[in-house]
Amino acid sequence: MRTDSAQQILQAAIQAGYLDEERPLAAFVDTNGVAKTISSLHQSFPDHFIHAFAAKANAMSSALRLVKAQGMGCEVASPGELEQALRAGFEPEEIVYDEPAKTRKVLEKVLGLSIGLNIDNFQEFERVRGLVGMTGSRSRIGFRINPQVGTGKISAMSTATATSKFGFALEDPGNRAAIIEAYRANPWLTSLHTHVGSQGCSLELMTSGIRKVVDLAEAINSAVGHQQVQVIDIGGGLPVNFDSEEVRPTFSEYASALQKAVPELFSGEYIGKTEFGRSIFAKNGFIASRIEYTKVSGGRRIATSHAGAQIATRTVFMPDHWKIRLSVFDSSGEPKTRGEEVQDVAGPLCFAGDIIATGRRLPLIEPGDYVVLNDTGAYYFSNPFYYNALCAPAVYGAEVNNHDSVSFSLWRPQQTVDDMLAVIG
Ligand SMILES: Cc1ncc(COP(=O)(O)O)c(C=O)c1O
Secondary structure, three states, X not given: OOHHHHHHHHHHHHHHOOOOOOOOEEEEEEHHHHHHHHHHHHHHOOOXXXXXXXXXXXXXXXXXXXXXXXXXXXXXXXXXHHHHHHHOOOOHHHEEEOOOOOOHHHHHHHHHOOOEEEEOOHHHHHHHHHHHHXXXXXXXXXXXXXXXXXXXXXXXXEOOOOOOOOOEEOOOOOHHHHHHHHHHHOOOEEEEEOOOEOOOOOHHHHHHXXXXXXXXXXXXXXXXXXXXXXXXXXXXXXXXXXOOOOOOOOHHHHHHHHHHHOHHHHOOOOEEEEOOOHHHXXXXXXXXEEOOEEEXXXXXXXXXXXXXXXXXXXXXXXXXXXXXXXXXXOOOOOEOOOOEEEEEEEOOOOOOOOEEEEEEEEEOOOOOOEEEEOOXXXXXXXXXXXXXXXXXXXXXXXXXXXOOEEEEEEEEOOOOHHHHHHHHO
């Protein structure tokens, strides 16, 4: 999000009393920003592409209803995400199910409701084969293919390595022939799916994986003598740049790279499908935390905030890969710009590594200021965890009207201690 939009939302939130001494941590989603992002996605790809939102990026019901209203479907990967998508009003045919460890029960539900299904491996395929006839399912079904094109910058987020836990390993000995035969013998297999990685993968790596999957589709279709594979699902994974306000790369840059590498996807020969998550929400959301204390220890300046690993989990545990921009505002939400010092910003949790920024040059932070954790609209506040039994913060949808007023909707209230203790058990 641009700093001026974050500032506008932050100031309005402080004025409305959504952030103060009693409520020192809250998260915000710029709803118009999400709508604009989705509109740029639709404009960048031809009409025969269907875009499903990856619910894991933000599975809150308001988030799912927002993306649905903007014309997206939904990619889900657990029984909980599936239930949330159904409750948000997605039609079964708008949903695609991707979990790697699907139980028989969940497969029965997915097939029974005719929800799209991406099969991970041959053991799952055997289960699905048994169920397809029994349920009379109209699900669009296919395999998730691991094209084994290698790793991106973050190995933990790279899903198309030679040994990845996801999908059917295309290049292992005998596998290409086995998958072509599986499609030949089972005409209800009509789609192919791949997802090369989530953050840290170059457009080149992503498109090279998709190229291999389209080649496989062509091989299957020529082996069966007609176009049995009709849908190519290219997954999500468009990386988000966390180092500036700029959106880089854009959906249209990705579409251009795809068009060069895989023109078949743009000819109308196949229905194209995408599953973007991070690129829809990350830059349209932020977390704001009040600074409780500041101190100097052994020459190190430390500002203690309320945002730590409970909400910025990846940033704390893998700081080199998930560095986020911080902005500093005073207690009324005015940006601080002067008096830069090298500082660390710590979270509230009881371990020394609970740090969200180390050695950062920032305007001198003082108690009562707010730090904004930029670009955290995806995979941050929607997935809190409960180390130290901290309550999950409130999340607000913020609609910026004509650049001068902001209307808020409560997406999730701040968790009460009782509710949090009930979750912990
Ligand atoms: C199968 C699948 N599709 C889509 C996504 C969404 O990826 P991203 O949020 O990077 O777009 C993921 C993320 O892990 C995934 O595993």
